[in-house]
Amino acid sequence: MTREEASPENAAEGAAGDGDPAADTDPAADTDADLTHVDESGDVQMVDVGQKPDTNRRAVARGTVHLTPPTAAAIRDDGIDKGDVLATARVGAVQAVKHTWETIPMCHQIPITNVDTDFEVRSDRVALAVTVETTGKTGCEMEALEGVTTGLNVIWDMVKAAEKTDDGQYPDTRITDVRVVSKEKRRVDGT
Structure with a gap:
């Protein structure tokens, strides 16, 4: 998936119900939400562990x-x-x-x-x-x-x-x- 395809605007279009039932069950979309080294816009980031206990x-x-x-x-x-x-x-x-x-x-x-x-x-x-x-x-x-x-x-x-x-x-x-x-x-x- 390109960065453009993962943009919040494109995600909103897919969620708006464009008639594609596959969009609602896309496993890649679920995976993207679970990635800890990627922020909401798809940029790579270091995970903030500051609040975790030693x-x-x-x-x-x-x-x-x-x-x-x-x-x-x-x-x-x-x-x-x-x-x-x-x-x-x-x-x-x-x-x-x-x-x-x-x-x-x-x-x-x-x-x-x-x-x-x-x-x-x-x-x-x-x-x-x-x-x-x-x-x-x-x-x-x-x-x-x-x-x-x-x-x-x-x-x-x-x-x-x-x-x-x-x-x-x-x-x-x-x-x-x-x-x-x-x-x-x-x-x-x-x-």
């Missing part, structure tokens, strides 16, 4: 970078020429968590109280789980996702010389299954 929040995201078995073994044995892959990826993940508000336009800057990274090196991949905790007015799942995607990208960057084929391609290297696996919140007062 809550303790925790989110866990996870993803995987698929690699060739020799590369995964070299990570496990600390045999990558660039240095300690997992230590570098851990720093990258934490930095990404702390800077999410700078890269995701409508994210609030939130007080990060804890970040935990958990790497699992398998025979042909590395899985990364990032747990983020905060006490504030909005969640931290975007921060957890940013931590995972950046941590996995750092792994790729650290091992790209080992993963690259003779013609400079990465046929076996890919990042998959990035998702939020859990999120929790509880009021600061314990309720």
Whole structure:
């Protein structure tokens, strides 16, 4: 839907009963009303969370970078020429968590109280789980996702010389299954 189609004037015309029964049951119209990052005129906005109570929040995201078995073994044995892959990826993940508000336009800057990274090196991949905790007015799942995607990208960057084929391609290297696996919140007062 274009901005013009979503204008209040056009919405009023449709509501005035132009004889189109589909206009009364348009699922897109219902969805538009439920979007929290869009104002009445269709402009993107940051959600006002000022009146929300502070809550303790925790989110866990996870993803995987698929690699060739020799590369995964070299990570496990600390045999990558660039240095300690997992230590570098851990720093990258934490930095990404702390800077999410700078890269995701409508994210609030939130007080990060804890970040935990958990790497699992398998025979042909590395899985990364990032747990983020905060006490504030909005969640931290975007921060957890940013931590995972950046941590996995750092792994790729650290091992790209080992993963690259003779013609400079990465046929076996890919990042998959990035998702939020859990999120929790509880009021600061314990309720």
